[in-house]
Amino acid sequence: MDKNEIIEKLGKKICEDILKDTGRTLAPDEVLISSGLIDSFSLVDLALMAEQMFGVRIEDYELNADTFDNLEQLAEIIVERKG
């Protein structure tokens, strides 16, 4: 699975499950965490999604804007860890 595919799948899932707004789309560079779009109660959902959808573990101490703050950066981590 390539990066763009991950971005597309994750973006769709985030809009459906976290933002609860199926009419919405997320740009790969749209700021997620520091903008407050994803609130702190949903950060752990991002980690669970990455694990369930791609088998990649994001640790709790990585759930902050310094590690990733948009879909592109998150997808890069996933690609890297999938090896």
Add this chain to the structure above:
Amino acid sequence: MNFSKRLLELAGDYPDREIIHFLKTGESDQHLTYRALIEGAGRYQAALRSRNVLQGEVVILILQQSIELVYAYFGTILNGSIPSIMPFLTEKLLPEKYRKDLVSLIEITQPSAILTYRDFTDELSEIQANNAFIKALLFSEEIETGAAVLAGTGNYPGTERDGNDIVLLQHSSGSTGLQKGVALTHQAVFHQLDCYSKTIRLSSRDVIVSWLPLYHDMGLIACFLMPILYNVPLEIMSPFDWVRAPHRLFQAISHYRGTLCWLPNFAYNFCAQKIRPADMEGIELSTLRAVINCSEPMRRSSHQAFLERFSQYGLQPSAIATCYAMAENVFAVTQDGIDKAVTYDEIDQETFQKDKIARKVFNNRPSVYQVSAGKPIANTQVRIMDDDGRELPDRHVGEIVIKSNCMLTGYYHREDETVNSFSEGWFKTGDLGYLAEGELYVSGRKKDLIIVGGKNVYPQDIEAVVNEVEGVHPGRCVAFGVFNEEKGTEDVVVIAELERDFAEKDRQVADQIRKMVTQSTAVALRQVYLVNDFWLIKTSSGKIARAANKEKYLFETGHHAG
């Protein structure tokens, strides 16, 4: 008795008792004995004294939940000054809005000192320049360590405080909440804790485990002051760490054999839904004798989900407990689930909604469950009043009013608010509920307040932000909470009337509203509902009617329960 004397007595009797374990992600647990607590607090006390901060003066603490905050809090107490914790600035919040909130806190409470980190030097210096009563800005990095400071301690002005002096201020967040600091005396806190500790049968065998923020009454009173002042070990972590790794709470319970834990209702759902089985391996929860649900509307389904998920790790059904509490009574008003199982009152839905009477279910008609908050604790009386101040009989819904020997002295420097909150000696809580068989059921709110994840949010603070967004008709918006069963807490909805020129740009306006609200108040909106001119209902006096607009919204969007 006062806080300083009690703390020093405990430190004298049990110097090597490990009273606090501070758990931080990625670091080994910090162990703190009473002796170490006094030494750390003594450094802060010395710093305050060196800057001429006196007894009875307010010190605002802006520190992350950490050992330093623990030291700073008790250092302020030992100095005889009055600590007030301001929630720490998170990465999501706009610095300008945070600064505005801070200024509203400062202008009302008129602190003598602010204790924070060096990073805030520039902003705070500017605030200090405009507020001459601020004698000192103290930075945690500059608090002296070492023998020189320790040698000077031992004579703490805090020990001279009278039981009737104010010991601490407690605020809700946001500009509105920060302007209403609940002022409590030493005596009030001891009255509450003497009574509450008996109610929950607190003993030296207990271990309290908490992730709750210290700027909230449940975190500060039940999960910080009570354990430390009553010699019960406390395992504490930061809410920032917990929300990213909720399983760490259970790891702490398992490792330290925790017996007591307080959680807001949403946390029961959150833990049940968001913890990986792999992270629970080897965890043992059978030591927990009470998991006390408190600080937001309680749901039977949340208790069920929690038990279903965690009984396999030894969690006992008897551990589920409930409590109704507020800072104005120091903490607890009622408690259930300690000596008996929590009562769930199954009542007739229609009579409840239409007549505001909680009639026991009959003839298999549709029913709802109300969760009991239990009986009033021994020093607190509870009544239900109608709008004219008359006491209502059992099972009739009205405003909950309370009277006790641990009430607030007042909202600090807000005599007007204090006077308005009492009626013939009874404190009007602004919450709605009913009494049945001596137990209290909290069913709603009279006051305009949203509770998200246990945190109080004033709708007017959100509306003030929405009003500033380009494309929103100024003054034509409303914010309110809608209960979300899945999350076990309220979602926040904003309705705003769109200006005509922006009809095509509704998506951008909605996004901007979400962004501004989150950055200003740290609340993520569930829905932004944009409407055309004249959608919103106003009262006869021209104010936006929150309850009526919420009803209209629920009806239009098909959420209506009735």
